[in-house]
Amino acid sequence: MLRFQAGDARAFEVLVRRHRTPVFSFLLRLTGDRGRAEDLCQEAFLKVVKASAGWQERARFTTWLFSIARNLAVDEARRMSFRRAEPLGAGKAGDPPRPDPASDAPAPDALADAALVRPRLEAALAALPPEQREVFLLREHAGLRFAEIAEVTGAPENTVKSRMRYALEALRAELAARGIGPDAATTPRSAVPS
Amino acid sequence: MTTPHDTFREQLLDLAYGELGRREARALRAHLETCEACRAELARMNATRSAMAELGTEPAPARGENVLLAAAREAARERAPKPFLPGWVWGASIGAVGAAAVVLLTLRLAPGLRSPTAEPDPTELAGAPPPQADAEPANAPPPAPESPALREALPRPDATTAQRAPPPAAQAPAGADGGGGARERYAREAEGAPQPRKQAEPLERREEKPPAIGGKAGDARAEAAAPPGSADERLTLESKRELDAPAGPRAGPAPAPPSRAAAPAREPLAAAESAPDDAARDEEAADRVARGEQPARPSKAEKGRSIVLGYTREHPIARHQRLSLAGELRTATRAFPGCAAEASRAVEADTAGEVVKVTRRGAVAGKPFVLEQFYEEDGTLGAIRWSSEGRVHELRLGAAGPTGAVAGVPAFALEPARAAEAGLDAPPRCGG
Numbered sequence: 001m002l003r004f005q006a007g008d009a010r011a012f013e014v015l016v017r018r019h020r021t022p023v024f025s026f027l028l029r030l031t032g033d034r035g036r037a038e039d040l041c042q043e044a045f046l047k048v049v050k051a052s053a054g055w056q057e058r059a060r061f062t063t064w065l066f067s068i069a070r071n072l073a074v075d076e077a078r079r080m081s082f083r084r085a086e087p088l089g090a091g092k093a094g095d096p097p098r099p100d101p102a103s104d105a106p107a108p109d110a111l112a113d114a115a116l117v118r119p120r121l122e123a124a125l126a127a128l129p130p131e132q133r134e135v136f137l138l139r140e141h142a143g144l145r146f147a148e149i150a151e152v153t154g155a156p157e158n159t160v161k162s163r164m165r166y167a168l169e170a171l172r173a174e175l176a177a178r179g180i181g182p183d184a185a186t187t188p189r190s191a192v193p194s
Numbered sequence: 195m196t197t198p199h200d201t202f203r204e205q206l207l208d209l210a211y212g213e214l215g216r217r218e219a220r221a222l223r224a225h226l227e228t229c230e231a232c233r234a235e236l237a238r239m240n241a242t243r244s245a246m247a248e249l250g251t252e253p254a255p256a257r258g259e260n261v262l263l264a265a266a267r268e269a270a271r272e273r274a275p276k277p278f279l280p281g282w283v284w285g286a287s288i289g290a291v292g293a294a295a296v297v298l299l300t301l302r303l304a305p306g307l308r309s310p311t312a313e314p315d316p317t318e319l320a321g322a323p324p325p326q327a328d329a330e331p332a333n334a335p336p337p338a339p340e341s342p343a344l345r346e347a348l349p350r351p352d353a354t355t356a357q358r359a360p361p362p363a364a365q366a367p368a369g370a371d372g373g374g375g376a377r378e379r380y381a382r383e384a385e386g387a388p389q390p391r392k393q394a395e396p397l398e399r400r401e402e403k404p405p406a407i408g409g410k411a412g413d414a415r416a417e418a419a420a421p422p423g424s425a426d427e428r429l430t431l432e433s434k435r436e437l438d439a440p441a442g443p444r445a446g447p448a449p450a451p452p453s454r455a456a457a458p459a460r461e462p463l464a465a466a467e468s469a470p471d472d473a474a475r476d477e478e479a480a481d482r483v484a485r486g487e488q489p490a491r492p493s494k495a496e497k498g499r500s501i502v503l504g505y506t507r508e509h510p511i512a513r514h515q516r517l518s519l520a521g522e523l524r525t526a527t528r529a530f531p532g533c534a535a536e537a538s539r540a541v542e543a544d545t546a547g548e549v550v551k552v553t554r555r556g557a558v559a560g561k562p563f564v565l566e567q568f569y570e571e572d573g574t575l576g577a578i579r580w581s582s583e584g585r586v587h588e589l590r591l592g593a594a595g596p597t598g599a600v601a602g603v604p605a606f607a608l609e610p611a612r613a614a615e616a617g618l619d620a621p622p623r624c625g626g
Contacts, residue, residue: 009269010525016259021254022251049269121249140247
């Protein structure tokens with residue numbers, strides 16, 4: 001980033017190649033809409049270009065970048081009055097997940113068949129409340145530390161960790177309900193971990 | 195009341211993500227050996243993470259990437275230490291391209307609309323049907339190089355620019371006039387300058403600027419109407435570019451009369467035809483600009499002449515920018531450890547693999563430099579930009595390349611002359 005700041009356009013190319021897919025992936029799963037994710041991803045990087053002259057090395061570039069991306073997504077969601085993103089046909093917050101046609105079929109052999117498993121993982125992730133989903137994505141996919149996630153989301157670090165715990169517990173229950181994981185045979189579909 | 199077990203349980207998440215300090219991790223692991231509940235919870239966390247890791251990432255679509263990179267190049271160019279060309283040059287270039295296109299269409303599609311008093315189209319005089327004359331402007335060989343008299347009579351873009359520049363009363367030291375300051379001044383001038391009623395002219399002046407993508411036509415209009423003071427300032431900046439006129443007219447204390455004979459022997463671009471009074475006309479226009487007067491509008495015949503004489507051949511820097519914006523360039527880089535004069539090389543080639551631009555970085559006599567070489571479509575070296583010690587020299591080369599010494603630019607900056615010899619595999623020039 002410092003090189004780009006000094007006028008080296010090729011340094012930005014490196015940044016784009018390195019971070020564009022994680023940012024797009026994050027936005028896609030946060031919004032559940034591919035078109036919006038593309039637009040937001042593009043807007044985020046253009047914002048980086050515009051703001052790069054005043055960038056200071058106070059935080060990691062990744063943290064800054066994901067802050068921009070996340071804020072854009074939140075702002076847009078507010079503008080469009082989305083109560084929450086509803087990707088992949090998941091229900092509202094608190095509702096039990098919609099029946100997954102794939103889950104009526106015999107459970108696949110653990111994670112052997114990624115083509116069948118992946119939609120279920122997506123659905124489980126989409127069923128998380130947005131604030132848990134974003135923390136999970138920022139930690140697992142963007143690789144930010146909890147303190148950095150706190151910086152990105154503006155929430156205290158302890159709150160971030162609590163959301164992460166809830167997210168992991170909720171995901172475990174969702175995966176079990178969809179026939180994935182060690183608890184698949186024993187966990188009821190609508191079970192929510194306490 | 196918080197028990198030690200509760201504290202350890204709180205720390206399980208940090209342990210799972212490797213964010214626990216060494217001492218706390220050791221204590222927690224000791225606790226895990228005795229606490230089955232914590233062990234089970236940690237196992238559940240890890241199992242869930244492991245399952246979700248199968249999700250992977252969604253690759254970003256490629257289609258937006260070029261736009262981002264183009265925006266980044268633009269931003270990087272703006273914040274480069276010293277701009278190689280002020281904004282009005284780009285604006286004027288856009289205007290020149292647009293005007294040339296309009297005139298070209300007019301000449302080709304509506305010959306009957308031409309003024310009966312206008313001079314005949316030089317292409318017609320040459321006996322060449324317009325479609326053929328237009329067919330290969332970029333690759334046309336340098337016409338009539340064997341005629342020095344003809345060459346002398348043709349307008350020389352760089353030389354004309356140098357002649358126009360009145361000697362600055364107190365030339366600022368190199369690098370003292372920051373590029374940003376100059377740009378801001380020009381922006382202010384553009385904002386405050388009255389807008390001429392019609393966007394046009396003078397075409398001669400415009401054709402001297404490299405056509406470029408991205409720029410504001412308004413800049414050209416404002417520049418044409420700029421007051422004398424700003425014109426002086428502008429020309430002073432141009433004179434700093436130190437083209438290849440070490441003893442040129444601009445070196446004197448007073449505006450010297452333009453002298454074609456003293457002009458450097460650079461080959462004009464795509465010169466096909468000429469009129470004997472071309473040079474005088476250019477000089478007159480330059481004088482008008484220097485006096486702050488509105489330049490006379492060129493006649494249709496003059497516009498037509500500018501198409502023939504002017505830059506139907508795409509400027510190599512503009513060509514590079516166009517291809518870059520279109521995402522048609524692929525960059526490959528190579529480092530040469532231990533080679534001071536060429537520590538690294540970046541080669542940008544088009545989709546056919548033809549080298550369009552080479553950027554070399556190194557140091558000469560301990561002074562770091564960046565050399566950008568722009569190649570024409572026919573593979574010849576068309577322009578270079580030499581940046582060192584905060585100064586930027588940009589040279590537009592003719593088909594035969596520059597002759598004689600070029601002030602401030604080492605000779606090796608003009609080599610290799612052919613794109614085919616400028617690839618990534620070419621040996622480094624460590625002796626430069």
